Amino acid sequence: MQRGIAHPSLSEATREFVRRAHGLLIDGKWSEAQSGRTLDVEDPGTAELLTRVAAGEAADIDRAVQAARQAFDGGPWRRVKPAERARLLWKLADLMHDHADELAQLESLDNGKPVVFARAVDVLSSVEMVRYFAGWTTKFGGETVDVSVPGEWHAYTTREPIGVVGQIVPWNYPLGMAVWKIAPALAAGCTIVLKPAEQTPLTALRLGELVLEAGIPPGVVNVVTGYGETAGAALAAHPQVDKIAFTGSTEVGKLVVQAALGNMKRVSLELGGKSPVIVFPDTDVAKAAPALARAAFFNTGQVCSAGTRLYVHERIYDELVEQVYTEVAGWRIGYGLDADTKMGPLISAEQHARVTGFLEAARADGATVLGGAPSDATRGHFITPAVLKDTLPTMSVVREEIFGPVLCAMSFRDSEIERLAAIANDTNYGLAASIRTRDLSVAHKLARRIKAGSVGVNVHSVPDPALPFGGFRQSGWGRERGREALELYTEVKSVAINLD
Structure with missing residues (x-):
């Protein structure tokens, strides 16, 4: 048995999760990649094979996008009230907190980081991020506007969820970066296709299980593991994705922008720095x-x-x-x-x-x-x-x-x-x-x-969680965390009613 799985500190729940077959989460169900292919996940602390996960490709991305599209356009998610979205997010945060040790161990196995930091920084701060955005669901909306054109008017704006969101996250903070994107998107009322980094898919898959356990409806959060050049590229270019959110290198970020031009999807990027x-x-x-x-x-x-x-x-x-x-x-x-x-x-x-x-x-x-x-x-x-x-x-x-x-x-x-x-x-x-x-x-x-x-x-x-994070210049577009993150997942609509 390899060193990672045999480590005496590992819980049996963590060992069992690593050993099991890992499929794709699409429309509330777990399935193999359509091609049947898998990708190897390495333990960076030993350079040994840790496990294998499904290698999703364009066909799997399409299935996930269709599920997210249906959940947004015709499923129950659009009818879920803001207060209920808040309760679901709180339930997810509670489940993450209950499984904090397991999530930290998975993060440490997958990424190599010290487990003590994985628990204190990656997991517990992710729990707080979910709770923070749960609080926004009932507080984020439009405003009334006093217009100056002749006549008597009632004018206002609304904030509407942008729709189906593709989210591509990196390997340095696998759980944290997934939560930075999932939490505001769910708070805003969007549906999601998440593509974790191929090097570190395990906490995203475990998070997918907790999403279902929390009662979030099928199709609202879909998780497709796979390579960036196949699954990631297909997600960025998919014509039924309304927005793409990417964290990674500036070089790949520029490719994401090019792929998004096909249907002019909204793009947010959190890229490199020096x-x-x-x-x-x-x-x-x-x-x-x-x-x-x-x-x-x-x-x-x-x-x-x-x-x-x-x-x-x-x-x-x-x-x-x-x-x-x-x-x-x-x-x-x-x-x-x-x-x-x-x-x-x-x-x-x-x-x-x-x-x-x-x-x-x-x-x-x-x-x-x-x-x-x-x-x-x-x-x-x-x-x-x-x-x-x-x-x-x-x-x-x-x-x-x-x-x-x-x-x-x-x-x-x-x-x-x-x-x-x-x-x-x-x-x-x-x-x-x-x-x-x-x-x-x-x-x-x-x-x-x-x-x-x-x-x-x-x-x-x-x-x-309340401090916006993002960059100038080639460090990206948009801000994550804080109220500004919700703006990334909404569109503003102006309504003007002539009262004369």
Whole structure:
């Protein structure tokens, strides 16, 4: 028996789920892919086969879209009142909370992340996300409008669900990203076809079971596992999908936009980032170092908003960079289900090769690389955290999103606000940024000038359901979380009644 399934911490429910046959959830029923094909799911902590799931393709996507179309156009979902949608979402959240340990174990097996973080961050924050959007179902609508044309009028707007939504989610936060999309879509009254990443389908499938158990009607949420180039592409291009929501790389996001042009479906994109962190000399170094390490290396650096461009004033540069490296050098790298693991593996051999390739290029370009060595923790895709010094703005490690545990540390001398804003904005991305200073005037001025969807002051990110999240520039379109997420799943209709 492979190490993952044999791990002593695993519950029998988790083992049983992994071992069973995994089909597609379409119209409330589980079925094989029409082709009969399956895809292998690897345990990134051991590089061993974990399980197999159905490999859905265009025909399966079409079946799922038809089910979602029927549930939206002719099924009971359109007649479900907002308060009842809220109750169903609360029921789903309660079920997720009841099965939090199982979901965390599945997430750790599938993605490799430490199970303690999977439970505290991925699962429990997903529960809160569902509850947050449950609260919006009865509070999100149109408004009356005072028009200025001659005559007497009653004018108002309505917010209507956009319809059938295709949702494609990534492998770095498989459960969290699925919930970020499913919860507001259900709150708005849409129906869904979810395509999880082929590397990490397990929590999406378990979530599908909990959706049915919660009493959400058949066809409202459909889950089709499969490859991006087949199932994902078919979903993005399907003419009966009214909206596509995608989280992933900027490169693939551009392909999604092209595929969506056929029927001009609405598109929202949460894409890549290369987030700057600017540290002023009045910063408490001992307090900042662990926080900066988490900002760059949490989830093995596989975070779109990770703070991977670190700019530190020269007065504290050497001290701070040394403390950041000392912090991460003490992290235990290991298998995600081991209780003392602080950092797990990269998701795949492909991602491992990508990260090590960037480090080799950095060394060739003259950067000093602290860490970044292959780890012998297990046979999985492990690498130690890398802190890079002597980097330049032209280097690929500074300019491109690596999606791994790599931090580029650079110093600055001049604290002039406009110059620092220009440094922070010297990127194609604009997802997140953070500033560390005790001077609130400096913080406000710089935050105003940075072109990013989220800016933290003395913190890098705040994962609260009420705070909108999304990017400027090539980091995407639209916002997830908060009231703004509901806007992604609704259309506005204006109604004007002539009372004369």
